[in-house]
Amino acid sequence: MPAPSSDSTTDTGPLATPAFSPLYQQIKALILQSLQAGEWKPGELIPSEIELAGRYRVSQGTVRKAVDELAGDNLLVRRQGRGTFVATHTEQHVRYRFLKLVPDDGDLNREGPAQRRFLECRRTRASAEIARTLGLRSSDAVMQVRRVLSFAGQDGAQVPTILEDLWLPGGPFKGLTAERMASFRGPTYALFETEFGVRMVRAEEKIRAVLPDAEQADILQVPAGTPLLSVERVAYTYNDTPMELRRGLYRTDTHHYRNDLS
Template sequence: MNRNQLRRRPLYEQIKSLLLQRINDGEWQVDEALPSEWDLAEELSVSQGTIRRALTELVQDEVLYRQQGRGTFVAESVSDWGDALLGSPGAMGVGGAAPLVELLSCSRANASVEMAEALGLRRSEPLWRLRQLWRYQGQPIALDDAYLSCEKFEGLDARWLRQFGGGVYATLQRRYGVRVMVKSEQFRAELLPREEASLLGQVTSIEVPALSLLRLSVSMTGEPVEWRQRYCLTQQFAYVVTP
């Protein structure tokens, strides 16, 4: 076996990438079934075991989901909110809920040093700034600023975001064929900045503490896509992260 063969990606990974590209290209829509493992194996001239391993990894990546006896289906994109829920403080093991989102604005900004480094861009490169307000039980509870490359996502506007329900990730999937996953998140306690405090209804002379979240999201191929800052009020509700 020569050196080039040793460097070659395993066949199931090649099939996984091919299927992912076809999903991103819109060949199969959300909740639509893929062909059977045997049909895909015949079409792609590989073994059924290779197809099964590729599909299994896509299920683990939450790109697909399986239903016993029915087949393998395309999953909805991940939620902008993420996997966390909001619930009553101290109520361990009691189910919470995710808040509802409202798009406030779609504007342009310039990449800071931290954003540029995380997204693999030049400092001060133009970014889309997508501001979202989250409500829980009718109350403003969190505020997000999501930043995306203007060059990579040309033509993005509020109309597209509202058409797809205000979700950034749903818009990226359906408009640009890019599925995202959260690569990393950081949490810390901060005082709420004045502008964010006003948008969250905290009109007071007293400084308001908040949970600050920084998130880096990437494409399914590992390319940096989004840098997100969230401020979440947790005086009344707990930010519940489940395994």
């Protein structure tokens, strides 16, 4: 494999912009290529910094800086005395990365895992809007899923709290069924990762307050006219490839949306 270029500027004059990214960013991109290609799968140990430095013909410090950024992006996980591993959605610290609705008392353990009820899981044709969001052609196949997530209330009874609609590209998620999703005990993104080979690495969200229609209010068991939080998420795998459009309606009478900024 050719060594990354260490040139950083052009020779076109004093106002020239950098022609190449910093060296550690080039190494980060090369490691990302290997992750995307599946050379190192979720949960697997990647080569040591010394081995990677030899592979890319750069210093160990350059590799360390690239790995630090990938760890900061939750794509790699450092384990003291064991090495660096590819992050996986089955790990506890990653599991709640995309879970932003938390009970008002802040105790995620009190209400236990969400009870999932699937109302629909079918293969259909993408509308123009869905196709555009997922980078597909109009009428390409998509998987459409509708589910309700319920949490234990103060009296222990399950309270429907989130109504979600998901759209997924039909190709990568061929064979997805409601039964398969319902029987999987871990997070949905862990299912996508372990059974379909699709790892969500980042997401973009749009949040607004809305009023539910009659069907949505009935499913969530709230009076008509109850304000709900609408969260629209596009989740991406490596190389910024969109792999999921998710639209959720959240009750906020006992929960709130929390986002940690850093």
